[in-house]
Amino acid sequence: MNKGTVFIISGPSGSGKDTILKEVLKKRTDIYFSISSITRDMREGEVEGEKYHFISRKEFEEGLANEAFLEYNKYLENYYGTPKAPIDENLALGNDVLIECDVNGAAKIREKMPEVVSVFIMPPSFEVLKKRLSGRGTESAEQIEGRLNAALNEIARANEYDYIVVNDALETAVSDFLLVMKSQRFKLNNQKQLINEVLKNA
Numbered sequence: 326m327n328k329g330t331v332f333i334i335s336g337p338s339g340s341g342k343d344t345i346l347k348e349v350l351k352k353r354t355d356i357y358f359s360i361s362s363i364t365r366d367m368r369e370g371e372v373e374g375e376k377y378h379f380i381s382r383k384e385f386e387e388g389l390a391n392e393a394f395l396e397y398n399k400y401l402e403n404y405y406g407t408p409k410a411p412i413d414e415n416l417a418l419g420n421d422v423l424i425e426c427d428v429n430g431a432a433k434i435r436e437k438m439p440e441v442v443s444v445f446i447m448p449p450s451f452e453v454l455k456k457r458l459s460g461r462g463t464e465s466a467e468q469i470e471g472r473l474n475a476a477l478n479e480i481a482r483a484n485e486y487d488y489i490v491v492n493d494a495l496e497t498a499v500s501d502f503l504l505v506m507k508s509q510r511f512k513l514n515n516q517k518q519l520i521n522e523v524l525k526n527a
């Protein structure tokens with residue numbers, strides 16, 4: 326059995342990454358989506374175990390001591406970490422794994438797993454990003470400016486990724502992302518076993 330592939334999806338606020346992620350997971354129900362362990366309070370509408378495991382600081386620090394995380398980061402006063410064990414288990418079973426994280430998390434994972442396939446979700450233009458971020462109408466001009474700056478910093482690091490998927494029309498972005506995932510199956514590294522089997526049975 327071939328080992329599964331690890332995919333990373335990143336993208337700035339306003340890129341539509343979360344919507345793409347949801348659609349991709351609906352279509353690829355065989356994939357394991359990595360649920361991060363985090364110490365911040367649950368927000369309204371969030372469900373334990375859906376995107377995050379909400380754990381205590383003590384539990385997180387125990388996890389750190391036991392090297393339970395593939396990578397982690399501290400945002401403001403909260404920890405965010407990618408649990409390692411479920412990823413290893415799923416890969417061994419031949420399942421593909423999808424991790425959602427920021428550019429820093431992606432860089433740390435690449436160091437440990439150079440074979441990871443990383444995809445950056447890109448807005449079609451700066452103007453569109455600006456419109457999407459100000460279109461929500463829930464934030465002050467200052468907050469929008471802050472998000473826009475953070476987004477630009479992330480986009481500046483998009484060249485660390487293997488693939489760039491532009492999210493102009495959602496449906497196209499979702500099928501492009503699925504295509505990137507599917508294409509990995511045809512890589513020589515993922516087909517060596519098949520070659521051996523064909524030769525063995527000749």
Ligand code: 5GP
Binds near residue numbers: 398407429
């Ligand atoms: P939020 O609190 O808004 O859900 O997430 C804040 C930030 O944490 C986002 O940029 C999100 O991508 C990032 N994040 C979520 N899970 C992880 C994780 O496991 N590791 C790292 N490094 N970042 C994460």
